[in-house]
Amino acid sequence: MRRRLLAPAVVVAFVAGEASASGAGAGGSDLEAGLGDQFTAVLAGFVGDELVPVPGTDGRWHVVYELELTNAKHVPATIEGVEVLDLDHPDRVLRSFSGKTLTADLFELSGHPREKTRKAGAVAELAPGESALVFVELAFGDRAEVPDRIVHRLTGRAATNPGSESPEPIRYLVAPRDLSRREPIALGPPLAGGGWLAVNGCCRGGAHRGAVQTVNGALINSQRFAIDWLRVGPGGKLFAGDRLEDAPSWYCYGQPVLAVADGTVIATESSLDDQPVGTLPDPETITLQTVDGNHVILDLGNGVYAFYAHLVKGSVAVEPGDRVRKGQELGRLGNSGNTSAPHLHFHLMNGPSAIASDSLPYVFESFTLEGRVDPAQWYESDDLGDALTILADEAGPRSGQLPLDLQVVEFPAGD
Numbered sequence: 001m002r003r004r005l006l007a008p009a010v011v012v013a014f015v016a017g018e019a020s021a022s023g024a025g026a027g028g029s030d031l032e033a034g035l036g037d038q039f040t041a042v043l044a045g046f047v048g049d050e051l052v053p054v055p056g057t058d059g060r061w062h063v064v065y066e067l068e069l070t071n072a073k074h075v076p077a078t079i080e081g082v083e084v085l086d087l088d089h090p091d092r093v094l095r096s097f098s099g100k101t102l103t104a105d106l107f108e109l110s111g112h113p114r115e116k117t118r119k120a121g122a123v124a125e126l127a128p129g130e131s132a133l134v135f136v137e138l139a140f141g142d143r144a145e146v147p148d149r150i151v152h153r154l155t156g157r158a159a160t161n162p163g164s165e166s167p168e169p170i171r172y173l174v175a176p177r178d179l180s181r182r183e184p185i186a187l188g189p190p191l192a193g194g195g196w197l198a199v200n201g202c203c204r205g206g207a208h209r210g211a212v213q214t215v216n217g218a219l220i221n222s223q224r225f226a227i228d229w230l231r232v233g234p235g236g237k238l239f240a241g242d243r244l245e246d247a248p249s250w251y252c253y254g255q256p257v258l259a260v261a262d263g264t265v266i267a268t269e270s271s272l273d274d275q276p277v278g279t280l281p282d283p284e285t286i287t288l289q290t291v292d293g294n295h296v297i298l299d300l301g302n303g304v305y306a307f308y309a310h311l312v313k314g315s316v317a318v319e320p321g322d323r324v325r326k327g328q329e330l331g332r333l334g335n336s337g338n339t340s341a342p343h344l345h346f347h348l349m350n351g352p353s354a355i356a357s358d359s360l361p362y363v364f365e366s367f368t369l370e371g372r373v374d375p376a377q378w379y380e381s382d383d384l385g386d387a388l389t390i391l392a393d394e395a396g397p398r399s400g401q402l403p404l405d406l407q408v409v410e411f412p413a414g415d
Contacts (some may be wrong), residue, residue: 006385030090031151034173041159042077042126043070044174045154047133047212047219049350052180053146054361056202056404057369057394061146061202063138064203064224064361066212067175068109069154071126073144075167077158079106080123082134085148088177093152094138107133109219124156133212137203151176184361185304186400187260188326190346191229191333194370194410195251195291197388199228199343201405202361203373208347215356222307224359226347229333231255232408236387238341244385245277253342255333257308259324263298266305266352270294270316274335274342278384281338292338292345293356296330299352307354310337337353341384366399368410378406 047066055061082102086092097105102124106114109131117222126132126325140146157167177284200206202225211223230238233251243249272294275281294311296318312334318324335342371392378388390408403409 041073048358054184060139067134070131073159074128074160077126078156080156083153086147087151109213189411195232198403201227229344250342254330259328263300265322267297272336291338370408373406
């Protein structure tokens, strides 16, 4: 007779709900007690290292991150709801995702939308072993409203113990995280003058928010707070006349790119030609070494690095090892690398690699908000030659804020 293999003693010892709150001790919340040991078929974690709230030009403080969900069992899982809760105030729901709001903010690990969940009536299902990202943005009226800690409540159907053969209702708390009390880094301007349009900026799910990459064995989003800067010229046009294909006709092209703070140059590239305007280059021609085009990386100290991309060939005026001062010209805005139109790509990060470091939020010390472009006009038109209407209802001087997506700003003039 063959020996019967011993089964794990915990196969049926799990409860598919939040852990009992009866053990909440002094200084702890009921939610904190609910984070006791529990079986969670759906794993949850964060992309990135630190959650730093940042004030935007809308007058609100923004907390932006990606929550990674993985169905770790062989039974399909359906996510019916994701709630972001204040860990210290159990009844305070900071954000709730369900139905269409959940499927609209659910993305593949590549950062691309999960089209199968965006169809009418689709549900947020995770096949066995499948992962997805929830793009989360929390917004608060002032800094005092930002919680110290958050946690997430998942509801839906999934395996409820290691021996499950079919999904059953689930409800549990996962992914607690402290929010940083550190203030975002304050910078000088990366460009000078007016008409600068922030494209793919915080906090929409655009090209930068979805720029999650698999680098060095991890998920990285170095561009979460990146901005592509274009310049709006006379009549709301981005380029003169009808010369879209002529890069120098763009009002931003060739403009000086400036150091946002004192720092040390640690990397440069200046040998790449401009790409043709109007279309992105063939992905097979883009490598990790050429994706950013001609660029400069500055070490600003204290683990903070500034990254400037897509500069004009031969325009980079600094070399690795150079010390630069705030406002110093680093190069000229161009159209090199993975780009379809002239612009300056700028972001901060917590490491020296432009693709393998986590994105850091930041603010600019001072600028004038000239207005904004209607998102419907920008995102629903494929014609870059259309004249943009600048809505000036929120115009005025600003300080210590991050320009949000499609804001038009004037930076102080350079030296």
